Amino acid sequence: MAGMVFMAHSMVNNGASVTIRYGRRLEKNDTPKGILDPAAAARRFQLRRHAPPPALAPLVEYLWIVEWDLRGLPASTQRVLPYPHAHLVFEAGLTAVHGIVRGPFDKALAGQGRALGLRFRAGGLRPLLDGPVAALTGRVVALDDLLGIDGTGAERHVLAAQGDDAMIAAASDVLAPLVAAAPADPRIDVAERAVQAAAAEHGPVSVAALAQAAGLPERGLQRLFRDYVGVPPKWVVQRFRLQEAAALLVNPASPDLAALAQRLGFFDQAHLTRAFTALVGRSPLEYWKSQRQAH
Known part of the structure; x- marks a missing residue:
C-alpha cells in the first residue's frame, strides 16, 4: 500500500510519548501502541497528534503530523499495527483516503518528508459514504473518486502550509464543508x-x-x-x-x-x-x- 499512515495510539517524540490537544500540549510517559520498535522509531521520525478543530470533531478523532529527515542516512522501514480506523492522508503525490489495513503496514522512510493525516472516529467516515465502510477495507481511494474533492488542489493547499496549526487549518478548509453537510448519525x-x-x-x-x-x-x-x-x-x-x-x-x-x-x-x-x-x-x-x- 502506498502512502503514509502512522496509526499510533500516541505519538513518539525523542523517545517520549506526547499528546497534543487542540491549542495545548500534554506530556505522557505511556509506551505508544501500534508503533512497533518504539525506541528505534523515535530516531527515525517525529509524530505529533492534535485534537480536531470543532468543525471536524463530529467525524474526526484526531489529526497527526509526521516528519522525517534521513538525508545522508540509510532508508528504513517502519512497521505499524493498524487500528480499526480509516484515515485521510495528505502526502506529496499520495493524498488519499485509506481504509482499514487488515495486516501490518510497512512504510519505507527515505530522504526528507512530511504528511498530515486525519484519523476518523470509529464509524466517523460512514456519513460521507454511499455504502458500508467495509467496502473500503484494504483499499486506498483518491479524494476525487470517494469524496468529490479536488485531491491535487487539496494536497497543495495543506502541504504548502507552514507549521502544524496552519496545516490543520488548511485540512479543515478541505473537509469541514463535507462534515457540516453530513447528517447527524447516533x-x-x-x-x-x-x-x-x-x-x-x-x-x-x-x-x-x-x-x-x-x-x-x-x-x-x-x-x-x-x-x-x-x-x-x-x-x-x-x-x-x-x-x-x-x-x-x-x-x-x-x-x-x-x-x-x-x-x-x-x-x-x-x-x-x-x-x-x-x-x-x-x-x-x-x-x-x-x-x-x-x-
Whole structure:
C-alpha cells in the first residue's frame, strides 16, 4: 500500500510519548501502541497528534503530523499495527483516503518528508459514504473518486502550509464543508463506544464479551461493525489484544508467554506466537529480545 499512515495510539517524540490537544500540549510517559520498535522509531521520525478543530470533531478523532529527515542516512522501514480506523492522508503525490489495513503496514522512510493525516472516529467516515465502510477495507481511494474533492488542489493547499496549526487549518478548509453537510448519525457513537470497549486494557477477549460490554446482540454488533467500522468484531478484539502484547513486551522483565496468552484470550502460547509472528514479523520472544537490545 502506498502512502503514509502512522496509526499510533500516541505519538513518539525523542523517545517520549506526547499528546497534543487542540491549542495545548500534554506530556505522557505511556509506551505508544501500534508503533512497533518504539525506541528505534523515535530516531527515525517525529509524530505529533492534535485534537480536531470543532468543525471536524463530529467525524474526526484526531489529526497527526509526521516528519522525517534521513538525508545522508540509510532508508528504513517502519512497521505499524493498524487500528480499526480509516484515515485521510495528505502526502506529496499520495493524498488519499485509506481504509482499514487488515495486516501490518510497512512504510519505507527515505530522504526528507512530511504528511498530515486525519484519523476518523470509529464509524466517523460512514456519513460521507454511499455504502458500508467495509467496502473500503484494504483499499486506498483518491479524494476525487470517494469524496468529490479536488485531491491535487487539496494536497497543495495543506502541504504548502507552514507549521502544524496552519496545516490543520488548511485540512479543515478541505473537509469541514463535507462534515457540516453530513447528517447527524447516533450510530457513530455506538460504534465508537464498542471499539473503545475492545481497546480497553484487560478488555474483552471474545466477540460475545465485546457484545455484552457494548450492550448489543452479537448479530447486531456484526452488522454495526461491517457498516460503520469496516472490519468484523473478532478482528478488532484480536488486534487490540496483539497490540497489548506488543506493548507489554517492551518491558525489560522476562515475559511469561503462557500467562500472557491466557490473559489475552489465546488458546495457548503457541496460538499467541502464531498470531503475533504473522502480524509483527517476529515471535513474541524475538520481539522482546529486540526491545532489550534497543534500550
